[in-house]
Amino acid sequence: MAREVAGRDTFAKLLFDQAALRGDASAIREKRRGIWGNITFRMLSDEAAHLSLALAERGIARGERVAVIGDNRPRLFGAIAATHALGGVAVPLYPDSSAEEVAGQLRAARVSAVFAEDQEQVDKVLDILPNCPGVRLVVYDDDRGMRHYVHPGLADHGHLIDEGQALAAKAPDAYRQAVAAGQGSDEAFVFFTSGASGAPKGVVFTHAALIGRTRAAVQAQGLTASDTTLAFFPPGWLCQTMFSYMSSMVAGLCICCPESLETLIDDMREIAPTSLLTTPRMLDAIFSRISTRMEETGGINLVLYRRALALAQRVGRQRMEGYAPGAVNRFGMAAYGALIYAPLRDILGMSRLRSACSTGDTLDPAMQGFFQTLGIDLRQVYGATETAFFVAMQRHGDEGRGTVGKPLDDIAVRISDRGEIEVRSDGLMAGYLDDPSAMAAVRSADGWLRTGDAGILEPDGNLRLVDRMDAIGRLADGTVFAPRMLESRIRFSPHIRDAVVVGDGRDGICALVDIDTLAVGRWADDHAIAYMGHADLASQDEVYGLVADWIAEVNAGLARDPATAALQIRRFALVPEELGTENGFLTPTGKVRRHAVTERFAALIEGLYAGQSEVMLETAAVEEGHHGPVALKIREASVVGVPGSRRAA
Template sequence: MSNNEHLLNFSIPQLLRWRVAESPKRTALREKDYGIWNAYTWEEYYDYVRKTGMGLRAMGLGKGDTIAIISDNIPELLFVAIGGHAIGAISAGIYQTTMPAEIAQIIQYLKVSAVFCDNQEQVDKVKEVRDQIPNVKKVIFEDPRGMRDYMSDDWFVNIRDLFEMGDAAHAKDPDLFESLVDQGKPEDVCHLCLTSGTTGLPKGTMMTHKNYINMGVRITQVDPLEETDEYVSFLPFAWIGEQMNSFGVAMATGITINFPESVETAMSDLKEIGPHFMFGAPRIYEGIRSEIWLKIDQSYWFNKLMYNYFIRVGITAAGYRMTGKSMSAMLRFKAWLGKQFIFRPLVNQIGLLRLRRAYTGGAALGPELFTFYQAIGVNLKQIYGQTEITGIAYMHRDGDIRPETVGKPLPGTECKIADDGEILSRSPSVSPGYFELPEKSKELLEGGWLHSGDAGFIDENGHLVVIDRVSDVMHNNKGEMFSPMFLENALKFSPYIKEAVIFGNKKDFVAALINIDPIVVGKWAEDRGLSYTTYMDLSKKKEVADLIMAQVIDVNSRAEKAHFKIRRFALLYKLLDVDDGELTKTGKIRRKFVQERYQNLYEALYDEKVDTKEVEASFQYQDGQSTLVKTRIAFYTVKGV
């Protein structure tokens, strides 16, 4: 039995208090502000939670209230969330990119009583829909810049004033806060986590203290972390992946959470920290892979030659290392040479040299990209789960890593496959259901098992293999099954392809809409003297189409079955975007929406007589304005398919 099993008896504020008793002066949080890293000890962390909790209570908040958080990752975000938990309130994260109309809908649905925003941009969004959210008593902000005109309105509260209110309330009744913390129970709902919303408005998943803490305990039973380990917090707090680490892993292990100065500086700040533990959506690792490719492409010919040789050696060695098999002395020596002279300096440049634990989840990462990271010495593991099971239910173990799987269940997690192929799970990390959606909750937890909505199977090694969403698995007009996600990931392994959307359900063949990677393809074009102005202009170049054709042919050459091969494709004139509703907040494709939005392109893909088509492109900007541009799209047919 693990020595941290007793942590499951705590609420999150109680566990924070326990951490103070264990290591009061150890650094819990670190934030970069104006270029300087500022630290908070566990003792100071708890002190700010107390100030915030008592301040919220002085404002009239308490049990039954919900506090929405719209903020980049900063310590105050945790002070507000856990301070709210301490007084019996519930926190809820809203993505920073959410537009005012959707913010109003979410606040109404979650019955929010107060909102915390980090800056004027987010405050203004809430202010814009003020008349639609009468239940919101206060809007708390952290950054006072640009807020001077709001100071005469007591609807807005500076968080420093909230701290003062909390200190004053604590001075009047010094025992109250501790007694409120004592009342918390592990089974209490503490947070409402929004689902990714692939099919409409997100649902508020009710998460308990025990859900998060159990996740932190179980994942570290598989991959232990040290109190001295560093973690960089750059994932959106509204996503379960960040909550899992902030509420669960950090509390269960005592690791330090580092907050970058901004979203834009996150990757450069990561280099300064040199984290030991990292969790990211596939897009993060795809981006780092493109950065590595650019560094190699810009290097001298000899360096490229050495890289290309040793990456092949690394991939071979990774195959042995991932499965725990011993390799020959010669291969081990070559792999060591590659690591010391090629990959170690490269990994150091991107800030991952100290990394011991790296995970990816939220969507599938292609096996090729996964193996690439193992080959360069980054211990990347695939995890699988969903919001409703606190992010993780399955993960790889060291020495038992298979790129085509998502590993085995975490300790205390059960798995079975339903008759229709759906993955079902059961664990203490499973949510009690959706906020005020009893019918949806009943469907989710039917028969006492969490219904994932994903299709999969258990292989002969006991690993879970995820095929695709049950609703997304496709069959061609002959009834042959294929996974669009599998083909999309195969395409995205190419550094030139940023995104791909596969079609072919009840059709004669598979077709794709493809987004080129503007950075990598832009560099490729510049090296060949190809001038261009915009992404649209670049994507229309015949030379770029030939480049992507080669990538599609390569994917087709590795297809196991003929009906997996892509026959037709087009290069989309714009990047798929969250703001346009084409991607979820976590970067998943909203496939049905994309097909409907680009119905004219979809139809042209399946009309082999069409080589080009004029379209009217609509672009939506962050301020809500849109513009229309006419352009001509070319359609390409792959020979021999």
């Protein structure tokens, strides 16, 4: 690591020293209008200095909270740096949050100023401003569509920097003095939890806690100042901010901001990052895109790809079961490595990837095995917002075993009598926003934090994540099941975007399946199946047959293990609307809000267990052109070991 500034105890001091030690090195690269721009550490430090002086001049004082809302952009990182230089607390928010959610979070955090990325975010903030009396200043970056906006509390980011530059000329030591006044025990960030199991909570962290966890994360991945990371997920997610901004401050690595979701793969191919934070959902999407493209290619390439994929899955299962691949399989892996795996890595922009970490949900071993076979060092990381992530991480040899790896050296982990994972470290949250009772409910007197996750600590020290404590179900016969494990297996199909399994208190497992509209749509086109939109596509008998074939494979895999044989999917239905953040079914980080899904499709779930072949459901809000109740089909799945079980048609 290039002269890590380990003695510095705030992020502002870290940036100050990075600018002094390696000022001309790239801190941030951003692609806009097809061109990559470059921000050096010296430029970022200068922007933080000028912006912090302008904020102070406008009445934002040490200790006040400043929100940033938008995607990863250099100026939003600059706003975070300026907030810390001022001695303030940064509050990153999710850009796709509703106005009501943003208003509640601004009030809860008692925010004084907001940095908004563009017109969309500014409009959202201005609309709720009457309900957020504490907000005195709104700063915007992208001025497209805003030239005629007039509001007493509205300011242009560039103009603020100009104001700060003039102030710096009058008081050249003001920035240095403000930075020096900060301490590691000061509040640094407030992050809001994803809200998968309830209302989002504001979580407060000090500089010392987050710098310590970031150092542990950087060391575990072996990152240095020569590394490049991709910042794709919103900065409102603590894990993304740790992998990008915080890691840049600690290790000096370069953050790359892609232009958009649509250009993500192309942008990755151009920058070829060496470090990547991902989630199972993002990996599912990449796998689906690969499979769809190969299906379109056809010919010998498709034949080779299918054989390479089958070999990868076979080797992955062997490794998961503790067996080393035989000579024939090793030869096949080497051959396909040259013909298939290496070109795929290049197409995906992963040719230089040294560290790829998946977190946010359970990573299916088969999916991990697929990317490992491509030659990508994909490892699972476990943590929670309250623990500042990086509680446990897979080491070499742990991949494919279904665990999340061993706890890091500076973390203590234990399993409570209830089977809940408990954590103790110096990097835990300082508390919840103005809610001492909530903090007392999750933290013991001797410092152990209850995570809300069920897990198993194996004899070799590996941690096995089961599911959320409140998500674990029990069949009517007493069989315990974890929905997350089953859902990750179902999602491995390139044609399935998501799945929610149910069965608590019932006599078997049933599934609600959300198809991937793009992948299934292409499949339907190839098979001359006419459809109009997602709801119509999800109602086609042929699509039910496609999904049934995959669930039959999932059930066959479950049947091979006596511990999971009873958890085979008995019946399933395709939901008529996509599960997304805009309709409240997913959190901003892509986790399923299980309660929202089961409440919306309660009638469909009852029909699954009542033996019905279809259920009438109101779909007026699902898709344009569909009004009033429609019939949703229910089909049985092929269950191994159950005589007379029927396969969906």
